[in-house]
Amino acid sequence: MNGIDKQWIKNIPKFESSDGRRLKFSDEFIKNKLYKALTNKEIICLARGEGRSFRLNDIILHPEILFDWGEKSMHAFLxxxxxxxxxxxxxxxxxxxxxxxxxxxxxxxxxxxxxxxxxxxxxxxxxxxxxxxxxxxxxxxxxxxxxxxxxxxxxxxxxxxxxxxxxxISPCISCSYGEDRFKKAIKFGWGRRPYNKYCVIMDNWIHRHEEGIAYRRMEYVNEVLNRYGLKWFSNKHNEIMLKYGIFPQKLVGYYLLDRNLDNKINKYVINKHYVDKWEEDEEFEIGQSLYFDQKIDFEKLGMYNTIYQYDGQAFTIAGRRN
Structure with a gap:
């Protein structure tokens, strides 16, 4: 088990559900779920840092957008x-x-x-x-x-x-993987914003077998481009590119970081849909399929103008604002 990831989980001071409800299970129960995800060979655990003020406001003040619809690539804003x-x-x-x-x-x-x-x-x-x-x-x-x-x-x-x-416009969202995933994500979360007091680190995952469809490692992109005599940057950030964004079914939660705290972690906010599932079935593990109703209502979708859907084989458009 990755010692750095394990330390991050150990240092979480408290958990909250994204919908504000009181959690029915202990902190230790949730931490064990996060620990188990690290040893699941079927998935790749990812992290993405976000510190831009307009996105932080959406994430913290309107968590229903993030946890119902995910973190979309810039395509969704067109x-x-x-x-x-x-x-x-x-x-x-x-x-x-x-x-x-x-x-x-x-x-x-x-x-x-x-x-x-x-x-x-x-x-x-x-x-x-x-x-x-x-x-x-x-x-x-x-x-x-x-x-x-x-x-x-x-x-x-x-x-x-x-x-x-x-x-x-970018067709993908960048996430980091591997033992330095949080270290890399923090760099992008704080960015060049020393005045930012807070940032969030999204804790998400992807099925390992979906490479080339739902995600691409930089090595994969370079392999295809090399056949065309093209090059792209080396993978110095352990970067995985998720097509069209982080889907909410694979977003477990986020760490809220505070510069003024010793270990920086203020709390961990859990996706309410994971809370629903664990209340229904305590044996459910991160990496298993998670389903919930998604009724597209653009009046409640902030700046998103397009919603993509993924069936395990290809992406299509589920809805688009007129």
């Missing part, structure tokens, strides 16, 4: 004034012509991006030719999963480069 980009980001649409359009539209920026980052170690010949080669390979590619990865990479690259129409 509205009908951004319809062309929204269509391009749609998980059901893999359109070669649109992929090639974006490559051609921003070819000079993509070349400049490769020159900018020494990590990629590209010479001028590689830089000048990779766009043309990429367009050729996309035009003859038959695998929809590879094309989807290339499409996601283009969105990532243009997002990272600050291209205006994609600057605020």
């Amino acid at each position: 509205d009908n004034t951004q319809d062309e980009v929204r269509k391009f980001c749609d998980p059901r649409i893999i359109n070669k012509e649109r992929i090639i359009y974006y490559i051609e539209q921003y070819s000079n920026e993509l070349k400049g991006y490769y020159r900018k980052y020494k990590y990629f170690e590209c010479n001028d010949y590689d830089v000048n030719n990779f766009v043309e080669n990429l367009i050729l390979k996309v035009s003859i590619e038959e695998s929809s999963s590879v094309l989807l990865c290339i499409k996601d990479w283009i969105i990532y690259a243009l997002h990272t480069m600050g291209i205006s129409e994609l600057k605020k």
Whole structure:
């Protein structure tokens, strides 16, 4: 068992249910559930840090949004004034012509991006030719999963480069895994905000066998990109990219951190749906399937404009605000 993870669990001073109800089971009961998740070989335990003030307000003051609908990628914030980009980001649409359009539209920026980052170690010949080669390979590619990865990479690259129409869009949410997952998540949670008193560390998980569908390790992305003569950053943060966000069924809870506390942990807020399940069945373990009714009502969904659903094999759109 990971000693660092175990210490985090041990240091939790108190638990609260996200809906404010009084918990019927002991702290030790919940800690044992969290300990058991660490040894479950079928899942990967993840962590994500969040310290942006507007997101903290949503998470802390409106926990029903987080625990009923999850933490969505920026795709979910697109509205009908951004319809062309929204269509391009749609998980059901893999359109070669649109992929090639974006490559051609921003070819000079993509070349400049490769020159900018020494990590990629590209010479001028590689830089000048990779766009043309990429367009050729996309035009003859038959695998929809590879094309989807290339499409996601283009969105990532243009997002990272600050291209205006994609600057605020990413197809995935980044989480950390492994023995340093909390250490990495804290860096992103506090970020460059020394004035922030609080941040949250989301405690979630993913089924190990869903790689390439529900999540991608950076190694997987680089493996696909290498076939196209493309590169991406090395996985120095033990990063896993979750497609379209953290789904609430796999979000156990979050740690609320306070800079002024010695061990920083103020409390652990548990997803109310896990509380429901444990009240019904104390043998239920993290990593097992969790079901609850989700009635889409955009009046109660804050800034989210799109809700995605996942059936274990593919993503589709469950609902979209008009």
